[in-house]
Amino acid sequence: MARILFVMTGADHWTLTDGTRHPTGFWAEEAVVPLTALRAAGHAVSVATPGGVVPPVDPASLAPGAAGGPEEAGRLRHTVETAPEFRRPVAIARVRVEDYDAVYVPGGHSPMEDLAADADAGALLTRALDSGMPVAVVCHGPAALLAAVRADGTNAFAGHRVAAFTNExxxxxxxxxxxxxxxxxxxxxxxxRVETGEPWAPHVVTDRTVLTGQNPASSAPLAAALAERLA
Known part of the structure; x- marks a missing residue:
């Protein structure tokens, strides 16, 4: 059994160019699908957020049109509302990386609000990378990699090939x-080095110990790749 840390957003909004706050949070599919798959593979999952706040879900990700229909939307909502991992997070600042075997960061627009500038998240991800453990990130989750800045000002993940939510x-x-x-x-x-795939189609990029997915559709294959790496 491996121990996987989900590093998740604590923000319930994304500040737009005009200063307005767009309601958001983590994208349900990108957290629930990997959680379910990793549990099924026999692994243990813990969640950490800035300040240890309960991670807010993006309500748009629970709409039937976004979730793949009413039945899937209901399943996602049930897991978001009942999974103990999501209800009892710890503060990122209190995490000991050596207590885990892998790190995973789901997306949603909120990581662009908080994790992209969170020094604790950046330091954790840098330590995870340097330790050689798998670091898996999907969609807007790679915003957290922007905070992984070394003392010399360089990004710890510079030079890695990655997938992420594209401009298109x-x-x-x-x-x-x-x-x-x-x-x-x-x-x-x-x-x-961002490698783009077709919009909205599954696209996973693996470079050394860094595994990344482009969009929500990439959540399942990314979780499978992480489970295979941990097997």
Whole structure:
């Protein structure tokens, strides 16, 4: 049995260019699907957030149209509301990386609000990378990698090939014009090598110990890749 730490957002909004707060949170599919798959593989999951707050779910991710129908939306909602992992998070600042075997970061727009600038999250991810453990990140979750800055100012993940929510997907979702910054651009500026797949199609990139997925549809194959790495 491996111990996996989910590093999750604590923000319930995303501040847009005009200063308005767009309600959001973590994207349900990107947390629930990997949680279910990793549990089924016999692994233990814990959750850490900034300050140890309960991670808020993006209500849009629980709508039937986004979740793949009413039945799947209900299943996602049930897990979000009842899973003890989501209800009892610890503070990222209190986490000992050596207590875990892998780190996973789900997306949703909220990581762009808090994890992208969270020094504790950045330090944790840097230690995880340096220890050689798998680091798996999906969709907007790679925003957390932006905080992984070393003492010399370089990004710990610079040079790694990664997948992340693309500029084109942000445009098609209607968010690009309102976004203070675009994830694909910011990752490239930090020295990461973003490899894009077809919009909304599953796309997973593995580079050494870093496993990344492009969008919600990539959650299941990314979870499978992580479980295989831990087997």
């Amino acid at each position: 997907e942000e445009r098609q979702a209607g968010s690009a014009a309102k976004a203070p910054w675009l994830l694909q651009d910011r990752l490239a500026e930090a020295g990461l």
